[in-house]
Amino acid sequence: MKLTLEDRLLHTFVYIVLFILSLLSLYPFWNALVVSLNSGTDTSLGGLTLWPRDMTLDNYHVILSDPRFFKALGISTLRTICGTIASIFFTALLAYGLSRKETMGRKFYMIMAVFTMYFSGGLIPTYLWLRELGLFNNFGVLFIPWTISVWNMIVFRTFFQELPVELEESAKLxxxxxxxxxxxxxxxxxxxxxxxxxxxxxxxxxNEWFASGIYINDSxxxxxxxxxxxxxxSNSAQEMISQLSGVSGSVGDMVTRSITPKSLQMTALMVVSLPIILVYPFVQKFFVKGVMVGSLKE
Structure with a gap:
C-alpha cells in the first residue's frame, strides 16, 4: 500500500521518538560499561561520557580474582536453575488441575489464589513462618517461597483451557x-x-536480593x-581496595594505580548483569512463535 506524505512524516516522527527513548534507556548501561573499562583514577577526574579515555581491564581483573564473587555467582546460578524448574513445574501442575472442569471446588481455589495476589501475609508473619520451617540460613529459602506464582498459574491455566478438546479426547481413547x-x-x-x-x-x-538479605546470615x-x-x-569496595593495596606484585600495583570504589562497583554491576543478558537471545524467538501451529494437523 502506498504511503501518503502524512503517513511518512508520522512514521518518521515515531521512529525518531523511539530511537531517542532507546538511547535514553541504554545510556546508563553503556556509561557503566565505559566506567568499568576506564581507569578509576581517570574516571574520578570527570567528563567521561561515550568512550573510555584510559582503557584498562584492571577493574575486571580485581573483581574476577575475588573468590567471594565466584562463590556468590555459583549460588545465584544454582538458585536460578532450581527455582525456575521447581516454579514452572509446580505452577503448571496446579494450573492444569484448576483448568479441568471436573475438579471439585476449582472456583474456590482460584479465588483463594487470586486473593493472595492482592493481600499477602506480611513480612513479619512470613519471617516467623520460614523460621518455624527451619529455612533460615538454608539454600531452600532462596527459591521455595516462590515455588508457586499465581500470575504464572493464571497464564498457564488460560493456555490449557484454550487447548482443543479433541486432543484430550483422543488421548483418553x-x-x-x-x-x-x-x-x-x-x-x-x-x-x-x-x-x-x-x-x-x-x-x-x-535479580532478587531483598529476601536473601533477610533470611540468610551465612555469607x-x-x-x-x-x-x-x-x-x-557499604564499604566493601573500599575494603577490597585496602586489602589488595598491601599485596605485593601486579595486583597490588594496579590497585594503587587505577582502582577506585566507583570503578569496582560499575565493574561488579556489569559482570553480574551479563549472564542474564546473554540468555535473552536464545529465548526471544519463543515470544513470537505460534503456540498451536500444527498441533491438530499432526
Missing part, C-alpha cells in the same frame, strides 16, 4: 490418564509459554546480587 495427558500432550504443546515464563522466573530469581549462601548490593551500599 488411547488410554491416557490425567498424568499421561499432562506430561505427554499438554507440556509438549506448551513449549513457547513455558519458555516465556521460565525466562521471567529466571530473571526474578537472578557463603548469599547470591551474587547481595554481593553487588554490599559493594554498592
Amino acid at each position: 488411547d488410554g491416557c490418564g490425567h498424568y499421561g495427558l499432562f506430561f505427554r500432550i499438554v507440556l509438549r504443546l506448551s513449549g513457547p509459554v513455558i519458555a516465556t515464563l521460565s525466562l521471567l522466573q529466571a530473571v526474578f530469581f537472578w 557463603n549462601l548469599l547470591p551474587v546480587q547481595n554481593y553487588l548490593m554490599n559493594m554498592i551500599n
Whole structure:
C-alpha cells in the first residue's frame, strides 16, 4: 500500500521518538560499561561520557580474582536453575488441575489464589513462618517461597483451557490418564509459554536480593546480587581496595594505580548483569512463535 506524505512524516516522527527513548534507556548501561573499562583514577577526574579515555581491564581483573564473587555467582546460578524448574513445574501442575472442569471446588481455589495476589501475609508473619520451617540460613529459602506464582498459574491455566478438546479426547481413547495427558500432550504443546515464563522466573530469581538479605546470615549462601548490593551500599569496595593495596606484585600495583570504589562497583554491576543478558537471545524467538501451529494437523 502506498504511503501518503502524512503517513511518512508520522512514521518518521515515531521512529525518531523511539530511537531517542532507546538511547535514553541504554545510556546508563553503556556509561557503566565505559566506567568499568576506564581507569578509576581517570574516571574520578570527570567528563567521561561515550568512550573510555584510559582503557584498562584492571577493574575486571580485581573483581574476577575475588573468590567471594565466584562463590556468590555459583549460588545465584544454582538458585536460578532450581527455582525456575521447581516454579514452572509446580505452577503448571496446579494450573492444569484448576483448568479441568471436573475438579471439585476449582472456583474456590482460584479465588483463594487470586486473593493472595492482592493481600499477602506480611513480612513479619512470613519471617516467623520460614523460621518455624527451619529455612533460615538454608539454600531452600532462596527459591521455595516462590515455588508457586499465581500470575504464572493464571497464564498457564488460560493456555490449557484454550487447548482443543479433541486432543484430550483422543488421548483418553488411547488410554491416557490425567498424568499421561499432562506430561505427554499438554507440556509438549506448551513449549513457547513455558519458555516465556521460565525466562521471567529466571530473571526474578537472578535479580532478587531483598529476601536473601533477610533470611540468610551465612555469607557463603548469599547470591551474587547481595554481593553487588554490599559493594554498592557499604564499604566493601573500599575494603577490597585496602586489602589488595598491601599485596605485593601486579595486583597490588594496579590497585594503587587505577582502582577506585566507583570503578569496582560499575565493574561488579556489569559482570553480574551479563549472564542474564546473554540468555535473552536464545529465548526471544519463543515470544513470537505460534503456540498451536500444527498441533491438530499432526
